[in-house]
Amino acid sequence: MKNRKNAISPTRNEDYPEWYQEVIKAADLAENSPVRGCMVIKPWGFSIWENIKKELDKRFKETGHQNAYFPLFIPKSFLEKEAEHVEGFAKECAVVTHHRLEKGKDGGLVPAGELEEPLVVRPTSETIIGAMFSKWVQSYRDLPLLINQWANIVRWEMRTRMFLRTTEFLWQEGHTVHATEKEAMEETLKMLNVYADFMESDMAMPVIKGRKTESEKFPGADITYSVEAMMQDRKALQSGTSHYLGQNFAKASDIKFLDRDEKLKYAYTTSWGVSTRLVGGLIMVHGDDDGLVLPPKLSPLHVVILPVLPNNKFKNKVFEHCDRIKKQLSKIIYNNSPLKVFVDKSEIPGGRKKWDWVKKGVPIRIEIGPKEIEKDEVTVSRRDTPAQENSSLKTGKFIKNAPTLLTSIQNSLYDNALRLLKYNTKEIKSKEDFYDFFTPRNIEKPEIHGGFVLAYFKEDEEIEKKIQEDLNVSIRCIPLEEENNKEEGKCLFTGKPTRQKVIFGKAY
RNA sequence: CGGGGCGUAGCGCAGCCCGGUUAGCGCGCCUGCUUCGGGAGCAGGAGGUCGGUGGUUCAAAUCCACUCGCCCCGACCA
Incomplete structure (x- = not known):
């Protein structure tokens, strides 16, 4: 205890996951609650979230969005409307089946008053918001409809980690409706950029904007974009997502409008969100062996x-x-x-x-x-x-x-984080180098290793599955920057020609 | 849900293998004195149904069974 050089033990190098837990404790951000998988966010942690919220909310308003609030409970039948959506979320839903408690035989309380239709605690709100939007949207004059809600949601996770993945978490979900595919796509990318701008300028956290592969995209989306950040253990944190939902949810929820040409058309929708996970990102991007390091723009x-x-x-x-x-x-x-x-x-x-x-x-x-x-x-x-x-x-x-x-501190945090990202992003051309890059030297107790790999890759679900199994590595995204780069290369696994470069990494 | 680890004071741990006095230690907490550019020193003190239930035994923190919870790794995910 005396002569201690730094405040957090273990250090990042000694045991990164444990260091993360200790920082949360030392900075008094949050603690585990009596409810499995759910955390209590303490005042210091919550005020960071409040600052994140304030800055993002300002940007949402500036881009024309309005806040609203939709119910916590979603009728089970709503969730069943969009096939892929059901499949994606069914496994992690909390379900409310009763609305009353009665005294049981042994003095305890037992659920009574079974509901005719079970209610699902929202894992996300596309379906219930869609149901409302179908009433709100009648004419092309009602569009675009730009709504955001700040809410809590529940996803019954098997394994939880404070801020990064908890059963209940706080987030923001934007939901918009547009008359055309083009406008909806523009909205999707606009909000992706809002996120990236916020993360870089306020969180001092550089991000890579990109598109998700088929296997990684949001259940029910046509296209999912994400911003990916690199933590100090060189793993990727998906920090925000923006989805182009096409007409999938419009069809499922019957969101139709009468267009100028007097024809009844299905609308195009988007959704986008960031969560309290960002607080976890802040900890892992800037924290050091003495604890939390806050970017001035978000510090309480x-x-x-x-x-x-x-x-x-x-x-x-x-x-x-x-x-x-x-x-x-x-x-x-x-x-x-x-x-x-x-x-x-x-x-x-x-x-x-x-x-x-x-x-x-x-x-x-x-x-x-x-x-x-x-x-x-x-x-x-x-x-x-x-x-x-x-x-x-x-x-x-x-x-x-x-x-x-303060500006100088904000900038130095960003510069350090950017250096981390650049230094640990490698262009790799062969399968051997790829496996070597992602394999720790000490298998028993893996040291911090790897990072991001930028490589030509021809989309192939079999190979994705294989590297996930072998190395726990996945495709984080197809960077937007690289999409415009139309030079052709060879896929690092198959040698097939492709124009697509992707980012590989281990992920949170 | 699979593999591994761990539940003993607010926190971190020892004791458990080889059952046996009032269950210890460090940090923190409270009181007093001393210190005072500093993660203080000394003295005294409060705080534990040894995760829970059941079993074996004259006797269980210690042995056995079951169970609950936490952490790490994997599958899944923001």
């Missing part, structure tokens, strides 16, 4: 002020000074709103107090004690440099430059 706090009290008689003086600085900082605008500042006056030893905030990932810590007051300085530490490092700045200068400092 920008600056935490740590009063230093060498002696209790300085207490009032130091606290007052800290409050004054907080007040001044709070007038400074960063990212279109006032800086969020907190003075930690809690009665815990100074060293521990500092480490608590390091673990929580606050971008800037400043220490203020009698010495700083006398010299009109502050001692500044930034979270993207080692916890021991700090520098002294004149108070006025620090306050004035705080937004610049």
Whole structure:
């Protein structure tokens, strides 16, 4: 415990999954609940989600979408309407069959009042929203219909991991209806870009935009696009998806409109979503061996002020000074709103107090004690440099430059993440190199290895299955960037000519 | 759901193989004193139906059976 070099044990290199769990605990983001597979998101974790929500919501509104809310329960028959959709979700649905509890023989409560038709707790809302949309859409004048909902959903997962995959999770689902295929496609790609822009500029998380293969796409979609990010263990995190649903759900839910040409037509729909999984992404992209590292644009706090009290008689003086600085900082605008500042006056030893905030990932810590007051300085530490490092700045200068400092932290986080992605993305041309790349040297206790492979690949479900079995590697996406690149190459497995380059990787 | 690991104080663990006094240790928590640019030191203290149920036994944290939960890997998925 003494002489400990870093706050989180094990380190990322020692045991990445365990490190992830420990960061969540150390930063007090969330904890497991009495309900299997469900987590409790604690205030620090939830305020990160609130910030994500706020930024995305702004972008959704800017692109013309409106929020609405649809029921948690979906009649079972609704889910049955779209064949592929049923097949995709049937295995993981929570089903409500009763609406009352009665006293049982042994004093416990037993379900009673069986429902005529079971209700499914939404695993996603295409079907119930579709049912409403079919009423709302009558004419081409009603289109496009651009709706979003912020909600919780339930998918009964076998194996759960906090933030990355829990039985219940929070998300946002956009659902839109369009008159033409072209408009629906544009919407699908527009929202994919909104996600990518948010992730890069606010989360400081570079992503690869791409199209999913047949085997990876959303049940019921014609085309699924996703944004894929690389975590520090070099595994891929599908961070958001945007689906072009064609007329599949319009037909299933009877969404028809009378067009200008007086003909009754099925509409084209899209859906797109991101979830609390993004918080997991944030942890795994930026976290270090001292805990969470938050990008300033999404951090619940920008600056935490740590009063230093060498002696209790300085207490009032130091606290007052800290409050004054907080007040001044709070007038400074960063990212279109006032800086969020907190003075930690809690009665815990100074060293521990500092480490608590390091673990929580606050971008800037400043220490203020009698010495700083006398010299009109502050001692500044930034979270993207080692916890021991700090520098002294004149108070006025620090306050004035705080937004610049935050921008610099935001940028350095992005740069580091981009370097990770670039450095661990390899172009590979042969099957042998491919297998070598994805095989750890230590099979017993695999070290962090692999990454993304960019290679020519001719779509083939058999081969996809094989590499999934052999290496646990799948096709993350077909990058949009590469789609325009019309140079022909040879498939790395079959040697067949193809113009399609794909990204392979292990995935969360 | 398959394979592996683990459930003993809030957290991390020892004890279990070879059953036997009041079940320990570190961190945290509470109180006091001392410290005070620091993940404090000393002293005292609170806190456990040893995951649960049943069995074997004079005696079970320890042996047996069943069960529940958690973590990792796999299948599946945002």
